[in-house]
Amino acid sequence: MGTYETGAVRSADAETAHTGTPDIIAELLDLGSTDMDPSRRTMLGAIGLYSAALAVPQWGEISGRLDKLRYNPHTRIGTREVEAVRTMTEHLSSLDDQLGGRTVRPMAAAFLVNTIVPYLHAEASDAVRRQMLSAGADHCYLTGYMAMDECADGLAQRYYLQALKLAGYADDHLTYCTTLRGMSVQATELRHGINAAALADAAAAAAPQAGPRMLAFLSGQQAHAAAQAGDRDTALRKLREAEEAMDRAESQARAFGSYDPAALSYHTSQVRYELCDRAGSVQALEAADRQRPSAYRRVRVRNLGTLAERKLELGLLEEACKDWNRMLDDYVAVQSGRCDERFHEMMNSLRPYRKNPHAGQLHERGRAIARQQSQLRPS
Template sequence: MAQQKTPNEGLARLLREAAWSETQLATAVNRVGTEVGRPTKYEQSAVSHWLSGTMPRKEARAAILEALSRRLFRPVTHAEAGFPAPEGNGSPLGTVEGLIDLGRQDMDPSRRSILGAALFSVALTIPDWPDVVGRVEAFAAGEVTRIGMGEVQMVEAMTERVSGLDDEFGGRHARPMAASFLVNTVAGYLKAQAPDNVRKAMMSAAADLCYLTGYMAVDEGLHGLAQRYYLKALELAGAADDHLTYCTTLRGMSVQAVDLGHGQHAMRLADAAAAASPQAGPRMRAFLAGQQAHSAAQLGNAEEALRFMREAERAMDVAESQAKAFGSYDPSSLMYHLAQVRHELGDEAGAVESMQESNRLRHSVYRRAKVRHLGLTAERQLGIGHLEAACLTWGEALDDYPVVQSGRCDERMREMVSLLSRYRKNDQAKTLLERAKAVGVPVAA
């Protein structure tokens, strides 16, 4: 006689708390699966089976927990949902050991698909500044060579060079290089004996590199992996008493969230970054306010969004009156934020105008950003009926696209092909599609 299944009361309770139907949960789980490149087609019947006691597959459990966490704006645990604890759920690794483990996985091509499937989580626990200051374990190990400021400067220089490669050519090849450097060089320095000022400077340099590596993971659409690098950056920045990198990382996490459409999570992260940087300079203040404006606009809060944009503009005016800081937030970035705010608030013509101004102001070395933002500009030009102008903008993006290795740029070019497919009888669109096919952008038959 078959053993009777026990209904999953935990999952049922969460479903009631979420005020979702079984069909709505199935739809949310499918959406999470699509985000990580593993689309599913669950329907109401699957949820009914889960509620009756059928255990979902391991991948489905992760997606269910993430979907419910997003809906409830809090972490939902395996136990709470009536699922068994995940395997290997032991004590967390120390900061350096965890960084080595993460970097080694990222360096290994056979592990990339697994890392890429990691879910972006809105329920991720973000350590507050007081929690990370001094929390990282002591690194001195005795047997490792003593380091000085020369090694710190070398790490900083390497980070700057990798960042330059990312800006010009995209991060697809640069990120594994950064991961290898983290494992084979930086981790050893973090364990070395050093005076306190050198040790903090090295942790700060390592935090910068972790942030950059996470940013490059975002560029490839590896959002769960990016979050893991960002968390390491927060831990190291806190240990180094480095407010700037801590706030920069929170800001980057907010950018990641808003680009994925998680406005409320993005707003929380942007607010946290602003709260953690009471003494931020005007350029950082402009970036933080611009990010708060974008997040507020995505939530439909026009008044707050415009207030934050005015604050960003005032801060940028002050920053531009001081020494220029090439490579940081600049007028081009500010116009991009204004374009995003206008787009979120439904002003598509204004969004196009601001994007064009942003593109005009951008430094030529930022080739990856140029391709991505030109693609986005063209999509919005087409959205307001300007086909010929959109084709000219896309053509400019295609000029640089072949030398850029970037997941987000690939996405913009695929979107171009998809949108132009209905305009094949237009000579400009036809020519553009032929160019796209010639440089390797997939073109539908």
Template structure:
């Protein structure tokens, strides 16, 4: 059997990361866990890859993503000395066909479990605004079906209802319904005959539904799948000429990256959203600057973080009116953003203070899920600064409402309680709180 030639391409990228063999293996293993396929690679495996032994096809995307996360840029199969995957050789699906494919896989909850969570890509190629404006003009329409503004209004109204369900009960509850609506109703509308104005309005409405479905996928921890919905939403926003939708989706993608701890991609996406923003109203400025502040803090840029946070504060003070279904920024949101910036910059005590300021400022537009998520963050940070009994009290308020919610993100927060409280088993309050969380998780 012929001895393989060393993989000079992979070796060059590996050396550029500055990692040891062990660290690189750990990075790949972590990504396997993130994807839902745990791995146990060690140094000899990495050494073999560098010597030219081809990794399994299923592992190659993890190696490319591990390199991309360290190098902060996309890494292709050919750049790493790997053959192109079958998926890369396929012709890209049209926006509508891609949407149908995505939605069909999500309509059946049992099928979603088989598909896994998908891998979040820090180097995902984001279609720029000039690249998507006016796309889909030449799409083949169905002469047997014609739509008007009433169908557009129906899609927008249904999106509002799904958003309400998502916020109140969680993404796991609402996402199959959103996917079925996309496949069975919205996709046919996108191919129907219509006036130019109606077609643009329908694509804009569909882009927001894609954004919402992606947001639901994030809530379930299906981060790779969420990115696919977000990109479809960007394509539809560009096709409709809707800068607001495009900007909103980019900002949502930044939130996703930030919540996963990827500061540099979060900054890139937040800044891209700000650059393409179609308006400079106080509410929109706050909406974008607040996310920029959090992203900069995670990326280790404190000056930019505080400057952006001050900009968000000024804009909130100027803003008037209530929040809309999508977007908006309030004093409660500002307090939460401040808490995130402080914590990312090492001020856990200040973060607790800001989170406590957040809750009295909430109003009817704030969701039950965000209440439980932010309360969980408060409890974790109270424990971090040594306030054990206060943390347990906060966690118990989360556990009071937890059974009614079907949210992967809240599940993760509740699952952490036992681990975080394990060093305090001698304390009866901590022991009771941990046991209560265990009982609720197994129900």
């Protein structure tokens, strides 16, 4: 199979499929144990650098392998343990939205090691084991997203790969395709447009029967990735598909994950920006800001920073300063590497305009926040 650079998702090593299944539970224990140890967390970013040619396990290589997993006959779990894992993962996801990945990921790694890994070892009915594998896959996907938010992109890939494997073992197509999409989001963050498009297309191809909101969830990312890869026609077509699907889904009360009108407006903005429509991008980001629920504080910080940067590109300095001030209102409560990037970009962008009263006051506010942050960091 070709690498991402050729637009195809690579298969995992075929030899592994024939020589036996690796001990995925041992892999999870090693990954989570290293990540939850404060003395080793700094090392993680350097160990696992992001790979644009990472081998991604295909569905046929990992599905239907429930019998390959080892288990401990002395402990047994049921549906209550599965529900406990899902409840905890949802709670950590909500905290992540409000506080950022740097704050929450140590808790997620500890829960993986201390609770999920023992549950995966336990004896259970086949149905319960599949449910626990699926719950574990969701948790690994979330933890990978937190690592990406902290700019530990190689570590995020390691968690995403574990999520793919667990989803395959559980025969959980939904989590498998959601994780592939998450890997596409990461690739767009890092400007690997061709890789991002390949992963987004693989996610759509692997998806189970999709309702309208899930179609929007997948098509929106396909549009963004295609635009970044320079495929204008595909980007616009996929964006129309996402908009039409969201229109059909509006009668449904519950969003698919966090994909809602604000997320679609964000994708619209990204497509327009990649296609050199800066004004249209600003309009769509402003719509996303109006539509976004207040619980998504981390996303609001990032998007307000991006909105201000694009307004400055249009020469709208005072409007940009207003958005940056709003960003700082929430930034002080969020621990996120990606949000830090927006903060540092703000400070660099303001430097030439410090004689402007709006820019000068904002720059001073930013300096005060930076001093406070440096005092709070451990020496």
